[in-house]
Amino acid sequence: MYDHGLLDVGEGNLIYWEVRGNPNGRPALVVHGGPGSGKSHGAHKGFDPDVFKVVLFDQRGCGDSTPSAADPTTDMAHNTTEHLLADMEALRQHLGVQRWLLYGGSWASTLILAYAERHPERVLGIVLVGVTMSRPQEIDWLYHGLRLLLPIEWERFRAGVPAPDRDGSLVKAYRRLMGSPDPAVREQAARDWCAWEDAVIAHEHLGNPGQYSAKPDAAKLAFVRICTHYFAHTAWLQDRQLLRDAQRLASVPGVLIHGRLDLSGPLLTAWELAQVWPAAELMIIEDSGHTGSPAMQTAVLDAIAKFA
Numbered sequence: 001m002y003d004h005g006l007l008d009v010g011e012g013n014l015i016y017w018e019v020r021g022n023p024n025g026r027p028a029l030v031v032h033g034g035p036g037s038g039k040s041h042g043a044h045k046g047f048d049p050d051v052f053k054v055v056l057f058d059q060r061g062c063g064d065s066t067p068s069a070a071d072p073t074t075d076m077a078h079n080t081t082e083h084l085l086a087d088m089e090a091l092r093q094h095l096g097v098q099r100w101l102l103y104g105g106s107w108a109s110t111l112i113l114a115y116a117e118r119h120p121e122r123v124l125g126i127v128l129v130g131v132t133m134s135r136p137q138e139i140d141w142l143y144h145g146l147r148l149l150l151p152i153e154w155e156r157f158r159a160g161v162p163a164p165d166r167d168g169s170l171v172k173a174y175r176r177l178m179g180s181p182d183p184a185v186r187e188q189a190a191r192d193w194c195a196w197e198d199a200v201i202a203h204e205h206l207g208n209p210g211q212y213s214a215k216p217d218a219a220k221l222a223f224v225r226i227c228t229h230y231f232a233h234t235a236w237l238q239d240r241q242l243l244r245d246a247q248r249l250a251s252v253p254g255v256l257i258h259g260r261l262d263l264s265g266p267l268l269t270a271w272e273l274a275q276v277w278p279a280a281e282l283m284i285i286e287d288s289g290h291t292g293s294p295a296m297q298t299a300v301l302d303a304i305a306k307f308a
Contacts, residue, residue: 006066007094009087011078016064017057017091020044025053026124026308027097029088031104031112032056033130035235036226038063038219046103046301051308055100057091059084059111062222069229070221072179072186076229081236085115092122101307105129106265106290110235110242113273116252117245126254126280127303130262130290131270133242134235142264143170143231146200149263153199160192175228178221187217190224200264200290207291246276254280255303259288259296 004018021044030043036059044054060079061069068074088111092100101124102112109128116123132138147154158166165173177189194212202209215223238244254277258270267284274282283303288296 006064007087007091009060009083009090011075011083012067013060013078013083013087014066015057015060015087015091016066017055017095019053019055019095021047021049021052021054023053025049025051027095027100028052028054028304028307029092029100029102030054030056031088031102031108032059032063033104033106033108034062034223034226035059035107035111035230036062036069036223037107038222043103046297046304048305048308052101052304055091055095055097057087059226060087061226062219068218068222069225070218072181072183076225079226079229080233081111081114081230084111085118088115089119089122098122099124101125101127101304103127103304106132107134107230110134110237113242113246114237117242117248120248120252123249123252125307126249126252127257127300127307128254128270129257129292129296129300130265131256131258131273132265133269133273134231134237135239135242135269136234137239138265138269139171139231139234141266142200143196146263150199153196157192157196157199160189169232171228171231174224175232178225178228186221186225190217190220193224193227194220197264203263204261204289204291204293206287206293207289209291211291243272243276246273249277250279252279253307255306256280256282257285257296257299257303258282259285259290259293261287261289264290 006014161173197212
């Protein structure tokens with residue numbers, strides 16, 4: 001890392017950013033998942049440091065950005081997809097970047113697509129891993145539909161909310177718990193949510209099972225508060241908006257990398273996107289789930305190298 005800082009983006013929010021690699025290299029922005037997971041400290045390692053100028057940042061409310069969503073007094077009204085898109089543009093301008101490669105997975109793919117469809121002229125290319133678009137059907141599948149495959153674990157997840165809320169939206173019910181004035185309630189809700197997320201990836205022995213519950217307590221609180229906040233609002237995106245506006249990416253090359261064994265984000269989403277984005281290549285990794293595998297890592301490295 002040769003440069004880092006905190007960027008004031010308004011409403012009392014300071015966004016942490018850092019830059020690695022070649023100061024004069026090809027700019028690449030690494031967007032983290034979650035929402036609310038914070039940057040990966042190893043995400044930059046997939047980029048040749050002699051070729052790329054790699055920018056990483058923590059989205060509002062998580063990682064080293066302030067204030068943290070783990071603090072119940074932090075106002076979540078100023079943490080929406082629209083705010084994050086504005087933050088990315090503010091960061092680009094702050095760093096003097098004209099165009100950059102966008103890279104990220106899971107929630108990051110939703111945010112990257114929203115940004116690229118709004119600012120295609122600012123994008124050199126896109127590499128997405130574990131493609132999601134945060135549509136209502138995707139959120140419903142992850143927190144309700146997967147009961148079909150994980151009935152025992154899902155019943156535990158459902159039991160974490162008050163009985164009157166168990167037949168409604170579990171995402172909204174957990175969001176209410178994360179807004180409780182009682183810290184014990186918030187902490188238990190965060191543990192229960194992360195236990196469910198881990199249950200969904202428990203079969204991924206080639207990837208990174210158990211990663212959600214392994215988060216430090218503060219990071220876990222921020223992650224779950226932000227997740228429930230975003231998913232309760234379907235990320236403030238219209239249903240199928242990102243598919244509809246993919247036509248704006250006609251001149252933007254992309255690589256979509258998706259594991260066939262991904263339960264949390266089924267392959268259908270990546271396939272549907274590839275159908276409406278002719279400039280994107282879909283790579284299906286047979287042995288990978290949501291958290292990856294050696295074969296997926298090789299595919300990621302090859303995809304990034306295409307933009308060198």
